[in-house]
Amino acid sequence: MKSVGPGTETPGCVIITGVPAAGKSTAAQLVAERYPRAARIDGDVLSYMVVSGRAGPVSSPGPEADRQARLCARNVCALAGNFADEGFVPVIDTVVADRAALDFMLAELRPRPVLFVVLAPPLDVCHRRDAERAPRQRVGIDCGPLRRAMLDELGDAGWWLDNAELTPDETADAIVRRLGAPSPAPRGVGS
Numbered sequence: 001m002k003s004v005g006p007g008t009e010t011p012g013c014v015i016i017t018g019v020p021a022a023g024k025s026t027a028a029q030l031v032a033e034r035y036p037r038a039a040r041i042d043g044d045v046l047s048y049m050v051v052s053g054r055a056g057p058v059s060s061p062g063p064e065a066d067r068q069a070r071l072c073a074r075n076v077c078a079l080a081g082n083f084a085d086e087g088f089v090p091v092i093d094t095v096v097a098d099r100a101a102l103d104f105m106l107a108e109l110r111p112r113p114v115l116f117v118v119l120a121p122p123l124d125v126c127h128r129r130d131a132e133r134a135p136r137q138r139v140g141i142d143c144g145p146l147r148r149a150m151l152d153e154l155g156d157a158g159w160w161l162d163n164a165e166l167t168p169d170e171t172a173d174a175i176v177r178r179l180g181a182p183s184p185a186p187r188g189v190g191s
Contacts, residue, residue, distance in 0.1 A: 001060050010114065012059075012084070012112050012113030012114055012179075013033060013072075013080050013081075013084055013088050013090045013091075013092065013114045013115070013174065014028075014089065014090070014091045014092065014114070014115045014117065014179060015092045015094070015096065015105065015114060015115070015116045015117065015158075016028045016031070016091065016092065016093050016117045016119065016175070017095055017096040017116070017117070017118050017119070017149075018118055018119035018120060018121075019095070019123070019143035019146050019147050019150070020095075020126065020139040020141070020143055020146075021125075021126040021129040021130040021133070021139065021143070022119040022120065022121055022126055022128070022131060022163070023121070023129070023171060024093045024094075024095075024119055024166065025042065025093050026168045026171075027093075027163070027171045027172055027175065028040045028042070028091045028092070028093035029093075029121060030035070030168055030169060030170045030172035031091045031176060032089070032091040032174075033172075034172060034176050035088075035089045036046050037087055037088045037089065038088055038089040038090070038091060039079075039080075039088045039089070039091070040082070040085040040091050040092050040093060040161075041076055041080055041090055041091065041092045041093065041094075042093050042094070043072055043073075043076050043077050043092065043093060043094025043095065044093075044094070046072050046075050046076055047069075047072040048078075050068060053068075054068065055068050056068075058131055063140060066162060069101070070104065071104055072094075073094070073101060073104055073108070074104075074108060076092055076094055076105070076180065077105055077108035077109050078108070078184055080092055080109060081108070081109060081112065084109075084112050092105075093177070094141070094156070095146075096116075096150075097146060097149060097150060097153075098149060098150070098153040099153040099154060099157070102154060102157060102158075104118065107171075108189050110139050111147075115158070115159070115175075115178065115179050116157060116158030116159065117158060117159050117161060117175055117178070118150065118154060118157075118158055118159070118160045118161065119161055119163050119171070120147075120160045120161060120162050120163075121162055121163050121164035122162075122164055123143060123144055123147055125144070125164045159178055161174060161175070171186075
């Protein structure tokens, strides 16, 4: 825990990752709402700030997509660092696909403490959740290869949480408990 400013403490940074439809965005929002000072940082929002020439990992895989993914991660971490340094708990919501991406993010966030959470419900749960989304929000891809890659590269990193049987609120509460925050805000405070 780091003191920032008079009477302000932050438990560090939180990275919530997982395959599409694992519950990252919902959990990140709910975790951030549990603190009196927190910010949710959505990696997708930052990546879509590229208006022209965007290369995504699904739509345009290759060196340019990799370069843009690294740029997005750098921007996410810079923003998280700025919030953390001002006493906000940054809750990062992004896909961290491999060890190199995680190591890069941890180096960028150093010396701040980081809780790395991988939401890991079974793939059939992710596919069902994705199918239940509004058509424009669906990812519609087989997440199996990404899940296998994450297990191979990150299986020993952070905290893997199977949230298949948890409500979004229970997932957020588990993350906050794991973070060991001194006094999370009651629900709704700070939102």
